Amino acid sequence: MNKQKPSLRKSEELHPYVSLLNELEGLRSELLELEYSSSTTLQHVNPSHLSSTINLIHYLGLRRRDIRSLQERLAAVGLSSLGRMESHVFANLNAIIDLLSCALSKKSADKISPTASGGGAAQLESNTNQLFGKSPSHRRVRIMVTMPGEVADDYLLIKDMLIHGMDCARINCAHDTPEIWNRMIEHINLARRETGRPCRILMDLGGPKLRTGEIAPGPSVLKWKPQRNLYGNVIAPARIWLHSESDTSPSPAPADACLPVQGDWLAKATSRDIIEFIDARGSSRIVQLVSQIGTGFWGESNQTTYITPGIELNRLRVPMSGHPRRTGCAGIVGALSPIPELIRLHIGDSLNITSEPLPGKPAQFDARGRLLHAASIACSLPEVFLNVQPGERILIDNGRIGGVIRSVCRNRLVVEITQAREGGEKLLANKGINLPDSRLELNGLTAQDIEHLEFVVKHADMVGLSFARRPADILLLQKHLKRLKAEKLGIVLKIETRAAFENLPELLLTLLRSSNVGVMIARGDLAVECGYERLAELQEEILWLAEAARLPVIWATQVLEGLSKSGKPSRAEITDAAMGVRAECVMLNKGSHIIEAIQSLDDILHRMQSHQNKKISLLRRLHW
Structure with a gap:
């Protein structure tokens, strides 16, 4: 009898369920320890987000290790669900542990408590409704549309947008003026009353966006x-x-x-x-x-x-x-507006970026074709000159022009152009500058943002925080909202810089200090800063972390861009729009065919929601 016990114990230890159970219980203990060690962070979050913050901490603890082997072994015994546990980490982990314990006769089936996995999804839905309002009856994902400046004088266009499916209107404070914004909002409010359709308003602050300066005027032609x-x-x-x-x-x-x-x-x-x-x-x-x-x-x-x-x-x-x-x-013939000088850059050219607001000029050559002065352009935020280093990359106009900083002095950067088309690229005024390798120390709100915030809190439902890089940027916005007694105003954190992606966990934990919040994946600048080849990977990770924090996500930048601008969509952009069903809101940019784009997106999202909910395939019956 005594000789058989070690043999049975050894057989039990060899059972695959035992090793899985031990590993999962060890993982659960780690997550609990991480939760306890995060008590200071939890003290600062908004009470309505406490359980969501704990879930985010659990998810971060889960994903800081490589669990691919564990996932494969769970799948082999029909228990894999770690890949769909973003919004309910602990409940999901406990459910698997209970099932394994029951299979090993360590726990009776009647003592397995029902899982609370639906709580995370319910909290996400509640947060989404709070930020965007209730979804339309036929579609779960909302549609947001960026307002073109001309709608300030075109009420019928805004009304058509609402009728055909717009749920949220976005006003970009980097463009136009408060007078124009006010006319847009008056039209939106009138259209809401006439159509009976709800429409939330998001106003994006311009943020510390680096841009090229003006270019010297050329001849009047x-x-x-x-x-x-x-x-x-x-x-x-x-x-x-x-x-x-x-x-x-x-x-x-x-x-x-x-x-x-x-x-x-x-x-x-x-x-x-x-x-x-x-x-x-x-x-x-x-x-x-x-x-x-x-x-x-x-x-x-x-x-x-x-x-x-x-x-x-x-x-x-x-x-x-x-x-x-x-x-x-x-x-x-009377006076004509002068056209800007043409600055064309080729690979190997030098470009001087100046801190002083001097008009940009093309390269100058002597009669023999020898370079006298390299092309030059100013930068809208000269304070970046304190942070950049030789050898770091610089990208201009959504990456059309790329270069490497070769030298830095107090009022000038010398850049060698390393990326341009064969015939060269035109350098234009007011185009974005990205410094993906530089650790920029910029305030999250500019003086103009703070001025615009006075208008935003009176007229908008949400404010967009642009080009955030660190938690201090969010804290600064929260401080000003408190000063303006607008703490309940929705905040949308735009992830559009490499620094924001790298600091995403800390940014989300800081964001959760406010009651009404969400995230935008601003894929344009994000792709430029991190590389287009990494964009698919990055947007997945942002979706996962936001779901773990139970925060709604806006899927943004170039959705159905071809359809909106030319009336002809590409196959790739239709597929991209369908992927937006994993977010809570999809944003369209302005274009002359925007009504067609809204109608198409409405149809795509309606069709896809019966196949997909977040990252979960619903396995609806197929027809062929």
């Missing part, structure tokens, strides 16, 4: 050209709006060019006159007037033309005889 086919034949003339120089109102319809004329010369023209002149390249050109609107005229031209101020215009009138003749005195 106006150019137009007709549309031609492959054989060079004109298939549509250029449409020219001719107006008095004193009339600064926009053209009544889109024009290929707007041509100002001095004095009242146009007052004596008729809609059948021909305008004849010698253009800036010495070519004889004509414009046929075709119609008059008010004091201005529409004209058509079948010739590529270059115009400069001061060019004389002669009016030709066609009498009944059919032979055009000049009539009256010559008109004079």
